[in-house]
Ligand code: GDP
């Protein structure tokens with residue numbers, strides 16, 4: 001019984017268009033499972049009149065029969081999850097299909113407050129987090145202090161655990177005025193946990209029952225490879241595993257269960273928050289990418305930093321994920337550029353450099369330019385309908401990344417896709 005779980009995940013700094021690509025692949029699956037992250041994610045999907053911004057619920061919500069699973073590697077804001085479920089129910093989504101692993105950890109109001117206070121304390125060195133408490137929640141998990149969803153089910157136990165967590169936070173942050181009022185938080189958390197209870201399942205049993213039944217499962221990545229806690233541009237990363245390795249640890253399955261891995265790459269690069277960005281454009285071309293690509297965050301509304309496609313970073317990400325193929329998004333955004341750049345090398349003096357060295361003052365990049373195209377390609381549905389320069393761009397990316405591009409998107413709508 002091997003290779004039953006395929007995966008779709010981001011191979012840049014997030015916001016590659018995972019939501020819409022997962023929505024497309026999901027038609028061939030019975031279950032779509034998130035394996036990491038929390039509501040720091042924002043995944044937009046457009047199907048006809050319906051436009052969704054999903055944070056925690058897997059991006060197959062608009063497929064009526066697909067089961068939606070929030071796996072053990074995720075962190076769950078109880079009230080945020082309830083709000084998201086309510087919003088989905090309002091647009092007619094059957095939310096009884098959404099289940100949460102009992103091993104996922106909860107994100108408390110404490111965590112949001114600590115996240116924001118730590119960012120303030122870092123000043124100019126701030127990470128630029130989403131401020132949703134994701135880092136502190138994962139930190140509590142690693143410190144063996146955090147509370148799992150399973151622990152919210154017994155009210156007395158949950159109350160005791162909330163008190164223990166608060167005491168530890170007060171010890172760690174003696175200026176505890178940053179923390180929200182405890183009695184109010186406790187009541188809010190108990191009320192939210194009671195409402196979420198019916199959706200909490202034995203996460204390991206859930207996955208393995210479906211594997212044994214031969215269900216087709218798609219693992220959905222959040223964030224992106226370059227934000228991965230181990231292999232991203234540390235410390236300017238998120239606090240979870242975003243790479244394919246996170247599928248095993250985040251869903252509780254062995255590597256033999258993993259089948260195809262599809263890596264998503266945007267046709268250029270964006271990043272939100274601080275940290276190195278070798279292909280960043282701080283000029284009019286960058287502004288133009290931001291405007292044409294509507295690069296403003298789904299969660300925080302922040303303007304995303306923009307730059308050319310970075311083939312060095314993409315090759316690194318492809319290797320880390322063992323990706324089999326690529327889905328390329330937002331090709332339409334490049335229409336109208338006279339020339340399109342691709343970063344093909346990192347240099348430090350006269351030697352090749354790595355992403356980890358990007359903060360070095362002598363770090364530089366090599367850029368190759370290809371001719372652009374003027375045609376509007378948003379209506380194209382076959383490769384043959386694309387201008388020859390667009391096809392050359394795609395072929396060049398395939399050769400630089402070393403993977404086939406099996407799908408590319410030319411607009412945000414579900415059908416604005418071309419299969420290679
Ligand atoms: P995710 O976090 O990876 O799911 O990506 P986001 O949803 O945060 O950001 C991607 C944005 O690009 C969303 O607003 C999508 O609607 C939009 N989008 C996705 N694919 C395309 C595309 O091919 N062309 C254009 N113009 N927009 C796209």
Ligand code: IMO
Nearest residue numbers: 014015040041042128129130222223238272273
């Ligand atoms: P999706 O799934 C883009 C970034 C934040 C910040 C860093 C740490 O929509 O692609 P955190 O709040 O996680 O502690 O912030 O990670 N970040 C994302 N950037 N897309 C995301 O998710 C992100 N999730 C976190 O901007 O730089």
Ligand code: MG
Nearest residue numbers: 015042043298
């Ligand atoms: Mg996003």
